[in-house]
Amino acid sequence: MENRRVRVRFAPSPTGPLHMGGVRTALYNYLFAKQNGGDFLLRVEDTDQTRFVPGAEAYIVEALAWCGFSPDEGIGAEDKLPGGGPHAPYRQSERKPMYRAFADQLLEAGHAYYAFDTPEDLDAVRERAKQAGNPNWQYNSITRTSMKNSLTLSEDEVQRRLDAGEAYVIRVKMPRNEEVKFEDRIRGWVSVNTLNLDDKVLLKGDGMPTYHLANVVDDYSMEITHVIRGEEWLPSAPLHVLLYRFFGWTQPEFAHLPLLLRPDGNGKLSKRDGDRLGFPVFPLNWNNQETGETASGYRERGFYPQAFVNMLAFLGWNPGTNQEIFSLEALIEAFNLNKVNKAGARFDFEKAKWFNQQHLRLLPESELLQAYIAEASNRGLEIPSEDFARRAMHLFMDRAEFIGDTLDPADYLFADPRSYDEAMVAKKWTAEAPTYLSDLDLLFAQTDYTEGPLEACFKNYLAEKGFGFGQVGPVLRLAIAGTTQGPSIFTVMELIGSEASHRRIQTAISTL
Ligand code: GLU
Numbered sequence: 001m002e003n004r005r006v007r008v009r010f011a012p013s014p015t016g017p018l019h020m021g022g023v024r025t026a027l028y029n030y031l032f033a034k035q036n037g038g039d040f041l042l043r044v045e046d047t048d049q050t051r052f053v054p055g056a057e058a059y060i061v062e063a064l065a066w067c068g069f070s071p072d073e074g075i076g077a078e079d080k081l082p083g084g085g086p087h088a089p090y091r092q093s094e095r096k097p098m099y100r101a102f103a104d105q106l107l108e109a110g111h112a113y114y115a116f117d118t119p120e121d122l123d124a125v126r127e128r129a130k131q132a133g134n135p136n137w138q139y140n141s142i143t144r145t146s147m148k149n150s151l152t153l154s155e156d157e158v159q160r161r162l163d164a165g166e167a168y169v170i171r172v173k174m175p176r177n178e179e180v181k182f183e184d185r186i187r188g189w190v191s192v193n194t195l196n197l198d199d200k201v202l203l204k205g206d207g208m209p210t211y212h213l214a215n216v217v218d219d220y221s222m223e224i225t226h227v228i229r230g231e232e233w234l235p236s237a238p239l240h241v242l243l244y245r246f247f248g249w250t251q252p253e254f255a256h257l258p259l260l261l262r263p264d265g266n267g268k269l270s271k272r273d274g275d276r277l278g279f280p281v282f283p284l285n286w287n288n289q290e291t292g293e294t295a296s297g298y299r300e301r302g303f304y305p306q307a308f309v310n311m312l313a314f315l316g317w318n319p320g321t322n323q324e325i326f327s328l329e330a331l332i333e334a335f336n337l338n339k340v341n342k343a344g345a346r347f348d349f350e351k352a353k354w355f356n357q358q359h360l361r362l363l364p365e366s367e368l369l370q371a372y373i374a375e376a377s378n379r380g381l382e383i384p385s386e387d388f389a390r391r392a393m394h395l396f397m398d399r400a401e402f403i404g405d406t407l408d409p410a411d412y413l414f415a416d417p418r419s420y421d422e423a424m425v426a427k428k429w430t431a432e433a434p435t436y437l438s439d440l441d442l443l444f445a446q447t448d449y450t451e452g453p454l455e456a457c458f459k460n461y462l463a464e465k466g467f468g469f470g471q472v473g474p475v476l477r478l479a480i481a482g483t484t485q486g487p488s489i490f491t492v493m494e495l496i497g498s499e500a501s502h503r504r505i506q507t508a509i510s511t512l
Contacts, residue, residue, distance in 0.1 A: 006038025008226050009074070010064075011215065013045045014056035017286035017295055018063050021230060021260040021269065024312045028257060029228045030069040031313070031335040041222060042071035044091045047214050055289065057091075063283040067305050068328050087222045092214045099209040102217050102247070103170045103202055111246040112202060114168045115139070115149040116161055138198040141176040170203040172212075172239065180238040185226075185255035186340045192238040200239055212236060216243045219252055228255045228337070255337055258316045261344040269347050271295060279349040283308065302402035303352070307359035311352045315345040325358050357401040369393060371403045379407060381414040391495050395487045409486060413495060416504055417482025424484045425512060428474040434509045436472045437479055441505045449498040454490040479508035 010026040012018060026042075033040040042064070044057055061076035071077045073085035084090050106112035117125075122139075125147070129137035137143070144151060149171070150158045161168070174194050181191045202213040209217070219227060227240075234256045244251035260269040263277065274281035274296075284297035298308045310326050319326075319334045326334065360368070369386070372393045376383055383389050392413045396406040411417075440461060447457045462472060474484045480492060480501060493501045 004223070004225050006033055006036035006226065007041065007222065007224050008033045008038065008228055009041035009043050009219070009222065009224050010071070011043045011045050011218075011229070012060055013048065013051065013211075014053060014060065015048075015051040016053050016056055016288075016293075017282045017284070017297075018056075018060045019271075020281050020283060020298070020312065022060075023063060023067060023283050024260065024315055025228065025230055025257055026064055027067070027069065027309060027312055028255075028317075028335070028337065028340070031332050032226065032228060032337050033072075034332045035335060038225070039072045040069070041085070041224070042074040042076050042090065043218060043222070044075050045211060045214065046091060046093045047208055047211060049093070049208070053288065059284065059286060066283060066299055067309050069309075092209070092218065095214070095218070096208060098221075099203060099213055099217055100207055103209070103213060106172070106202070106243075106246055107170065109246065111173055112170050113144075113150040113173050114158060114162070115144075115147065115171050115199075115201075116153075116166055116168050117148045118167070121148065139171065140198045141174050141194070144171075144173075144199055167205045169201045169205055171199040172202055172243070174199050175242075180241055182237065182241045182251070182254060184234075184237075185228075185253060185337055186258075187234070187256055187342055190234070190237065194238075194242075197238060212239055212243065216240050216247075220244070220247070220249050224252050226253045226255065226337075228257065231256045231259050255340070258341055259344040260315055261346045263347055263349065265344075265346050268344075277349065279352070298352075302404050303356050304359050304363070306362075307356040308352075310359065311355040314355075315347065316340050325355075325362070353401045360400060360403065365390070368403070372406060375403050375407055376414070381407070381411070383414070388495065395491060395495070409483075412481040412483070413492065416500065416507065417480075419482060420478050420508070420512060421483045424474060424478060428484070429478065429512055430471075430475075432471075433475045433512070436467070436475055437505050437509050440472075440476060441502060444493075444501065445498070449494060449501070451488065451490045451494045454493055455488070458490070476505075478512070479505050 008029040010022075010029050012022055012026075030040045032038075042061070044060075046052055046057075057075065061070075064070050064076065073081060073087070074090035075084060078084045082088075089095055103112060107114070125143075126137045129135070139147065146152070151173070153161075174197050176194065178194045179191055180194060180197075181189060184190050200212055201210050203209050218224075237254055237256070241251055261267065262269050262273045269281060271281050280296045280298050280301055282295050282297045283299060285300045286293075286295040286297065288294070299305070306327060309328055310324075310331070313326065313331050313335065314324070317335065317340045319336075320339070323334075363371075369390055373383060373386070373389050376389065392410060393406050395413070396410055400406045440458065443457050443461060444454060447453045458472075458476070461467075462469060473489075477484045477486075477489050480489055480496075486492070496504075
């Protein structure tokens with residue numbers, strides 16, 4: 001075990017868009033693989049055809065690619081290895097013919113059995129149990145003795161039913177009253193008595209395996225050394241441990257990751273919470289062509305993948321130092337699977353935005369500028385020059401969490417104001433306002449149109465006339481920008497130039 005090459009897998013079921021919790025599971029798998037020089041696989045667990053959603057697999061592949069950690073092997077790695085790798089296919093539905101032999105192996109060894117109970121039989125027995133005060137009837141080591149299966153029926157009868165093509169499933173034969181123990185990397189020792197486990201179906205009559213059989217067989221066949229997955233799979237782990245034992249295989253190491261919790265800490269983070277509180281819980285936008293179901297994503301919300309990934313890494317882990325900003329490479333170095341928290345990780349959208357803000361600042365200026373220009377042209381803004389764009393961007397960069405934040409309040413840099421802040425006009429646009437503006441316009445015309453001289457000129461004017469800043473400043477701002485908020489108005493005037501400034505001042509005088 002110790003000397004085996006580390007191989008981990010992310011094994012989602014394509015039942016819809018990949019939740020950010022799933023992305024975090026994939027990320028932890030990736031980080032663990034890379035820091036151990038191992039392989040990160042993507043396997044698609046689509047045995048439950050009733051829950052299959054077209055487009056979900058492509059979504060998963062695209063989401064991981066956007067995050068920057070595409071698989072080394074499996075689905076989405078077809079460009080790196082023929083067919084995705086030596087264990088192809090990596091879609092369980094396409095592996096269907098392989099599983100029967102493993103179920104047979106368990107049948108022969110007496111660890112599994114045929115069960116012929118019809119859905120009606122099962123409904124009836126459940127209903128009877130419910131009437132008797134037991135709403136949680138299970139097919140288990142006790143109840144199986146009174147059901148229709150190869151443990152209760154004679155060998156001949158079983159054969160007759162099989163020959164007649166009667167519907168059946170293959171169930172695991174849970175040992176009675178045995179402790180199943182394993183050490184989880186995160187949760188420590190986990191111990192469960194088999195009396196609390198049921199005889200899960202392993203293979204359905206149509207030959208399709210269930211999640212449990214397919215998962216264990218594939219992890220073994222694909223030489224997976226560590227199973228890193230969400231806590232919701234912890235209850236399945238004892239069955240998996242038993243299956244490894246029944247097959248005589250070395251079991252992988254297990255690490256069950258904590259849940260992502262709602263911001264208030266009450267329960268699992270769901271799409272509904274995101275909708276209600278106004279944040280995405282998915283990496284990318286999603287649009288189900290068939291059902292019309294949509295969901296919003298971090299990418300489209302303006303997040304940088306590095307920031308999204310950094311934020312996710314911290315949901316359940318931290319480096320134990322003050323450092324919070326990590327690139328993917330730095331996370332590979334610092335991540336420690338053994339230090340992942342047991343307790344659920346509370347999601348905080350404010351913190352997510354903070355991460356984006358920090359990463360925004362780390363981007364090289366050329367990249368920022370590219371994003372800025374792209375976003376500006378998306379909004380139909382006219383950009384006079386790259387130099388103009390750079391200066392305009394920096395005017396609003398300070399507090400920006402998203403590149404869009406630098407443009408939201410900045411329309412007036414690109415075009416004359418179309419309207420004026422009415423409340424401020426009512427408050428500050430006095431009868432003298434046109435006079436201040438005509439005076440200033442004349443003075444500015446004789447000034448070097450750069451920030452310093454413009455400001456000096458303005459201050460001189462105030463001093464000479466004995467005016468207060470609060471009297472004149474807002475008037476000039478309204479004329480130039482339509483609003484009294486924003487960066488230094490002299491910087492703005494320098495940026496838009498003398499012609500535009502003069503025009504705006506004249507327009508304000510004649511229209512306000
Ligand atoms: N197919 C399971 C899922 O959808 C995978 C669980 C596991 O990793 O074993 O999450």
